[in-house]
Amino acid sequence: MSSTPIEAVIFDMDGIIIDTEPAWQQAEVAVMNQFGVPINLVDAEVTTGLRIDAVVNYWYQRHPWPNYDNQHVAQQIIDKVVAFIENEGEPMRGVVEALKLCQQKQLKIGLATSSSSDLIEAVMKKLGIKNYFMAIESAENLQYGKPHPEVYLNCANALGISPANCLAIEDSFNGLIAARAASMQTVAIPAAELAQQSRWQIGHHQLEHLGLLTEVLG
Structure with a gap:
């Protein structure tokens, strides 16, 4: 575990919040x-x-x-x-538990996604989880999407938390690069068939599913 305290958790959406x-x-x-x-x-x-x-x-x-x-x-x-x-649309395993865990630990919760606003709205409506998020940032109108870190930096800024105190949760390698480039702490939750690939080692942690987030947050 990093010695830098976690004050916010920023979730990717596709493949982390919803199985899309x-x-x-x-x-x-x-x-x-x-x-x-x-x-x-x-x-x-x-x-x-x-x-x-x-x-x-x-x-x-x-x-x-x-x-x-x-x-x-x-x-x-x-x-x-x-x-x-x-x-x-179905939530990924452990999503609601992870969101509740962050709330219990009084951590700020954000969303940083490459997906467009119509997709974000569809997911939030389908899963009924919009109220958990204090900041929702999309890369759709930015100059660069992931693996550029801008969407993560924007989300940290919207939450009022230094990027170093944010934990980013990603399922894709491009997203993981973006979070690392933003100087965030990271959790990789790759698809099961990709989980053995060595490239995930660039993340600080690797979990099988969101229900195991307690292993990182304590």
């Missing part, structure tokens, strides 16, 4: 395939944690298609994920 990563990947593959981009679900893993415009640009750079309109393509993917959230 498979939906993102399925939507990404379906829409990209429509535009002739020959990718599958495994290929889509590389873009996990990136902002949606960066995802679309990533594939366009590798497999250009005619009449490129990033915003139009991105919105098609977002619409599919919003529909998934509204119909099938």
Whole structure:
């Protein structure tokens, strides 16, 4: 445990609060395939944690298609994920317990996500957890999304807490890089099939699910 006291916990959303990563990947593959981009679900893993415009640009750079309109393509993917959230969205294991634990310890709670405001709203409404968060920051309108640290720095600023006193919880490598770059303490909770990868060692802690957050917060 770091000697720097934790005063705030900042959660990523997709893959941490709600189980949307498979939906993102399925939507990404379906829409990209429509535009002739020959990718599958495994290929889509590389873009996990990136902002949606960066995802679309990533594939366009590798497999250009005619009449490129990033915003139009991105919105098609977002619409599919919003529909998934509204119909099938489920909280990740231990979410409510973790939020309550932070409240009990009188820690400030924030959200720092690459996802757009319509997705954030869909998740908060579906899970009924908006009241837990004192600051909700999206990278959608920033110059750079994750792995750039700006969304995390903005969230710490909105909470009035120094980044060094914030604990960021991430499931993606891009998100973990962003939190580390913001000088935050970090917890990685990668998908089970990726958990053995050595790259997660850049995080300060690695947990199997949010229900184990007591191991970090005590």
